[in-house]
Amino acid sequence: MQAVENISVVPTGAALGAQIRGVDLARDLDAETFRRVEEAFDHYGVIFFRGQDITVAQQIAFARRFGEVEINVNTQACLPGHPEILLVTNIRENGRYIGLADAGTTWHTDMSAYACPPRCSILYAKEIPVAADGAALGDTIFASSAAAHDALDPGIRGRLEGRRSTHSYLAKMNARRAAVGLTREITAEHLAKTPPTAHPVFRTHPVTGRKCIYVTEGECTGIEGMPEAEALPLLSELHRHLISPRFQYRHQWRVGDVLMWDNCSCQHLAVRDYGEDQRRLMHRVTVNGSVPF
Numbered sequence: 685m686q687a688v689e690n691i692s693v694v695p696t697g698a699a700l701g702a703q704i705r706g707v708d709l710a711r712d713l714d715a716e717t718f719r720r721v722e723e724a725f726d727h728y729g730v731i732f733f734r735g736q737d738i739t740v741a742q743q744i745a746f747a748r749r750f751g752e753v754e755i756n757v758n759t760q761a762c763l764p765g766h767p768e769i770l771l772v773t774n775i776r777e778n779g780r781y782i783g784l785a786d787a788g789t790t791w792h793t794d795m796s797a798y799a800c801p802p803r804c805s806i807l808y809a810k811e812i813p814v815a816a817d818g819a820a821l822g823d824t825i826f827a828s829s830a831a832a833h834d835a836l837d838p839g840i841r842g843r844l845e846g847r848r849s850t851h852s853y854l855a856k857m858n859a860r861r862a863a864v865g866l867t868r869e870i871t872a873e874h875l876a877k878t879p880p881t882a883h884p885v886f887r888t889h890p891v892t893g894r895k896c897i898y899v900t901e902g903e904c905t906g907i908e909g910m911p912e913a914e915a916l917p918l919l920s921e922l923h924r925h926l927i928s929p930r931f932q933y934r935h936q937w938r939v940g941d942v943l944m945w946d947n948c949s950c951q952h953l954a955v956r957d958y959g960e961d962q963r964r965l966m967h968r969v970t971v972n973g974s975v976p977f
Contacts, residue, residue, distance in 0.1 A: 690706035690707070691704065691705070691706045691707055691717060691720055691721075692704075692705045692706055693705075693720070693724045693728075693731075695728065696730075696933050698932060698933035698934075699827075699828040699831040699930065699931045699932065699933065700728055700729040700730050700826060700827075700828040700830075700831065700931075700933050700949070700950055701728055701729065701730040701731070701732075701826060701933035701935070702724055702727075702728040702730070702731050702732075703731070703732055703733075703734065704721060704724060704731050704732070704733050705734075707721065707733055708736070709733060709736050709738050709742060709743075709746050709942055710736070710737060710738050710739075710742055713746075713749070718749055722749075722750065725750075725804070725944060725946065726889075726891045726892055726946070727892070729826070729828060729830065729945065729946045729949040729950045730826050730933060730935070730943065730944070730945045730946070730950060731943070731944055732935065732941055732942065732943035732944070733941070733942045733943075734938060734940065734941055735938075735940045736808070736940050736941070736942045737940060738808065738942070740763065740766050740769055740967070743769070743806065743808055743942070743967060743969055744766070744768050744769070744969055746806070746942075747768075747806050747969040747970075747971050748971075750803060750804055750971045751803055751971040751972050751973070752971065752972040753768045753969060753970070753971060753972070754768075754795075754802055754970040754971065754972045755767045755768065756770045756970065757873075757877050757878065758770065758784060761781075761782075761783040761784045762783075763967065768969055769967050769968070769969060770783065770784065770787075770967075770968040770969075770970070771783025771784065771965070771966075771967065771968075772784055772787045772788070772807065772964075772965075772966040772967075772968050773785065773811075773963075773964055773965045773966065774813075774958075774960055774962075774963065774964050775963055775964075775965055776960075783965075787954065787968075788824065788952060788953065788954030789953070789954050789956050790902070790953065791827070791900060791901075791923070791927055791951055791952070791953045792900050792903060792951060792952070792953075793829070793898070793900065793947045793948075793950070793951045793952075794947045794970065795878075795947075795970070796851045796881075796883065796898070796900065796903065796947075797851040797852055797853040797878045797879075797880065797881050797903075798878060798881065799881050799975065800972065800973060800974065800975050801883075801947055801948075801973055801976065802947050802970045802971055802972055802973045803946070803947065803948075803971045803972060803973035803974070804944050804945060804946055804947060804970070804971050804973075805944065805945055805947065805968055805969070805970045805971075806942065806943070806944040806968065806969045806970075806971070807824075807941075807942070807943050807944070807966050807967070807968050808941070808942050808966065808967040808968075809937050809938065809939055809940060809941040809942075809943075809966055810939070810965040810966065810967060811939065811963045811964060811965040812937045812938070812939055812964060813958035813959075813962030813963060813964045814962065815958075815962075820936050820937055820938065821955075821957050821958040821962060822937060822954065822955060822956070822957065822958050822964050823934050823935060823936050823937065823955045823957075824934075824935045824937070824943075824952055824953065824954050824955065825932055825933070825934045825935075825952065825953045825955065826932065826933045826934075826935065826945060826950050826951070826952045827926055827927045827928075827931045827932050827950060827951050827952070827953075828931045828932075828933075828949065828950050829887075829896040829897045829898065829926055829931075829948070829949055829950055829951055830889065830892075830894045830895070830896045830949045830950075831931045832896075832897050832925055832926040832928070832931045833886060833894070833895045833896055833897045834894075834895075835925075835930075835931075836897070836922075836925065840918075840921070840922070841886070843918075844885045844886065844907070844918070844922075845886060846884075847884070847885045847907050847908065847909070847910070848882040848883060848884055848885065848907070848908045849882065849883060849884075849885050849898070849899050849904045849906065849907050849908070849915075849919065850880050850881070850882050850904060850905045850906050850907075850908070851880065851881050851882070851883060851900075851903060851904055851905075852880045852903060852904070852905045853875065853878035853880075854875060854878075854880075858902075880905065882908055883898055883976040884898060884976055884977065885897070885898060885899055885907065885922070886898065887948055887976045887977070888976075888977055889946075889948050889949055890948070890973075890974050890977075892949075894949065896948055896949050897922055897923075897925075897926045898948070898976060899919050899922050899923055899926075900923055900951065901919055901920045901923035901924070904919050906919075907919065926951060927951065927953075947973065948973070948976070
């Protein structure tokens with residue numbers, strides 16, 4: 685068992701994020717150790733562990749401590765024999781990507797078009813792209829939707845309190861195609877599993893009770909009870925506010941990093957500053973969440 689005395693939580697100094705030191709995820713975590721890890725996760729929104737060496741089974745087992753593991757709709761991009769593991773990668777075999785090459789390349793919160801979006805996503809860095817000088821590429825930027833809500837203009841907050849916004853998987857994919865070029869097929873099965881869904885514009889975190897902005901420009905197609913001409917500029921304004929640099933933490937990956945983020949209290953963007961010849965391979969496990977309120 686992992687000894688709780690070894691653990692330290694080191695905040696990034698940004699609006700969100702902390703490193704957890706002294707934890708080996710290849711070992712079982714006792715109840716008190718896990719309690720401290722989960723407490724840090726709920727508080728900081730993003731936590732990460734450096735220098736991990738874990739198996740597929742160990743990553744899945746760790747994820748299951750946080751809830752039921754989700755099977756991604758993109759089954760063709762999952763690790764063969766392990767549908768719990770989504771491959772986030774630019775690696776090709778026989779001319780085809782073995783996973784999702786465009787995952788995360790626009791600002792978003794994971795799977796928000798689902799009626800019950802995931803609690804968290806856990807990413808394990810197996811290979812990271814590097815520049816000619818050895819510098820790491822492919823950072824991920826996180827923005828605190830909770831801190832952004834706290835700093836929101838009271839007039840806008842009052843105007844939108846209690847409103848719901850429509851999240852669309854198809855709109856998300858179209859936005860990603862326009863921004864970076866889509867690398868995956870959108871099937872009728874995908875769309876059938878992800879019909880447009882309305883969620884609160886300001887979502888309440890189920891553990892901390894903090895209010896969080898829960899909209900994404902391009903992915904949210906409207907606000908219930910509001911004309912489109914009024915709603916779309918508001919959604920754009922909210923999202924631009926949310927992704928302001930003052931609410932951000934930028935994570936520079938190292939091989940062996942295990943990082944997890946809260947899909948209620950933050951949004952993220954994967955920086956695509958590397959080429960096809962610079963390999964990136966991440967194993968992602970997603971944990972089911974609760975209906976937003």
